[in-house]
Amino acid sequence: MIKLTKTQEIALISLLAAFNIASRIFLQGFPNIKPVTSIIMISVFIFNLAFAIKLSIVTTIVSNLFLGMGIWTFFQILAWICIALLTQIVVDVCAKYHRKPNLIGMSIFAFFMGYVFGFIVSLDKLMIGGPTLFWTYYVSGLVFDTFHAVGNFFFYLLCAPILYQVFVKQSKHMSDKNKCKNAND
Amino acid sequence: MQKLKKWFHSLDKTKRVAFLFVGVSFLLILLISFYNMMHPSTIKKDKEDIVIEKETSKKEEKQKTDTQEETSSAQIEVPIENKQEESEQTQQNVSPTTQVAASDEMGNENVVEYVNISISIVGMNDELIASGNVQMEKGKSAYDALVQFAKEKNIVITTTGFGPYVYVSGINGFNEREHGASSGWMYKVNEVAPNQSAGECILKDHDQMLWYYIYD
Numbered sequence: 265m266i267k268l269t270k271t272q273e274i275a276l277i278s279l280l281a282a283f284n285i286a287s288r289i290f291l292q293g294f295p296n297i298k299p300v301t302s303i304i305m306i307s308v309f310i311f312n313l314a315f316a317i318k319l320s321i322v323t324t325i326v327s328n329l330f331l332g333m334g335i336w337t338f339f340q341i342l343a344w345i346c347i348a349l350l351t352q353i354v355v356d357v358c359a360k361y362h363r364k365p366n367l368i369g370m371s372i373f374a375f376f377m378g379y380v381f382g383f384i385v386s387l388d389k390l391m392i393g394g395p396t397l398f399w400t401y402y403v404s405g406l407v408f409d410t411f412h413a414v415g416n417f418f419f420y421l422l423c424a425p426i427l428y429q430v431f432v433k434q435s436k437h438m439s440d441k442n443k444c445k446n447a448n449d
Numbered sequence: 450m451q452k453l454k455k456w457f458h459s460l461d462k463t464k465r466v467a468f469l470f471v472g473v474s475f476l477l478i479l480l481i482s483f484y485n486m487m488h489p490s491t492i493k494k495d496k497e498d499i500v501i502e503k504e505t506s507k508k509e510e511k512q513k514t515d516t517q518e519e520t521s522s523a524q525i526e527v528p529i530e531n532k533q534e535e536s537e538q539t540q541q542n543v544s545p546t547t548q549v550a551a552s553d554e555m556g557n558e559n560v561v562e563y564v565n566i567s568i569s570i571v572g573m574n575d576e577l578i579a580s581g582n583v584q585m586e587k588g589k590s591a592y593d594a595l596v597q598f599a600k601e602k603n604i605v606i607t608t609t610g611f612g613p614y615v616y617v618s619g620i621n622g623f624n625e626r627e628h629g630a631s632s633g634w635m636y637k638v639n640e641v642a643p644n645q646s647a648g649e650c651i652l653k654d655h656d657q658m659l660w661y662y663i664y665d
Contacts, residue, residue: 314463393610
């Protein structure tokens with residue numbers, strides 16, 4: 265985990281959120297195949313839970329300004345916070361047994377997070393129309409959840425090594441600079 | 450319980466807040482959905498029903514002298530596939546509506562326009578459950594027509610949801626998924642299946658609505 269100052273955190277959140285929003289808008293044509301869930305999971309890994317939650321809230325609200333606001337905004341935020349929490353639990357369990365989570369295992373975890381997201385987002389139909397509407401809605405959306413899950417798997421496989429290396433390297437670089445600065449003072 | 454409390458206090462601040470947020474929002478979702486299941490929009494329905502009952506009683510008094518009884522007795526025997534006879538029915542019913550509208554204009558200041566809709570409900574094996582005509586206010590949906598018709602003929606219907614999300618799961622004891630996984634109730638207006646929920650489809654005057662049961 266990388267510790268960030270306030271300014272660095274704001275800058276990184278805005279960068280990653282911009283990437284998420286751009287991908288959500290640009291990949292509208294492909295149903296549910298988006299790197300947002302993977303990026304949020306990776307940000308739990310590299311930074312911390314608070315960072316991921318802030319990132320998910322900014323991503324959802326700003327991208328829904330373009331794609332359409334509604335009751336689903338709240339449910340998307342809730343779903344991504346749930347995913348971040350589940351990832352945090354996995355990280356904690358791994359830390360307990362002094363193991364590093366391997367890439368393929370986490371990709372499979374990301375695969376199942378697609379279904380978790382679909383389930384939580386369709387919960388708003390339970391509020392509106394009762395269990396019958398919820399089950400019809402959820403079952404008819406299972407195909408799209410599968411798209412989301414498969415997309416998650418590949419995006420995690422693709423993004424995790426790259427982002428991890430970029431951020432860890434940069435953070436080392438930055439901390440070295442800070443040390444130099446402190447020494448000079 | 451104490452173990453849970455201890456575990457909760459051992460977490461750091463962000464995790465605590467996140468767990469609380471997720472737990473509270475799931476609780477809220479469950480509570481709201483339970484509330485909706487227990488009270489399926491009672492207040493609105495009751496008001497509408499009272500208004501409809503008043504108006505129908507007025508109408509019935511005025512219409513008793515007319516052909517109402519004849520048509521209702523004739524309609525039960527008419528099979529739905531017979532188009533000619535149906536068109537005759539609708540022609541017969543044109544005169545009562547205009548009369549009612551006219552008398553309302555004379556008597557009361559608030560003019561309510563009525564539309565005439567012929568409904569037939571077909572169960573399994575093309576067995577006719579009920580058919581007949583319904584008069585209701587202009588601008589009401591197909592679902593409202595079905596509810597009014599069922600009330601008049603004492604047919605039990607079960608539904609879930611409300612407003613544009615309404616779903617008719619059972620009529621007269623035939624429920625969805627009872628005869629095969631994809632069995633259930635569908636409806637047609639003027640022999641065309643609308644691409645809408647029954648709560649959204651607004652009916653026009655002289656529309657012929659058919660509710661039919663599909664099964665494997």
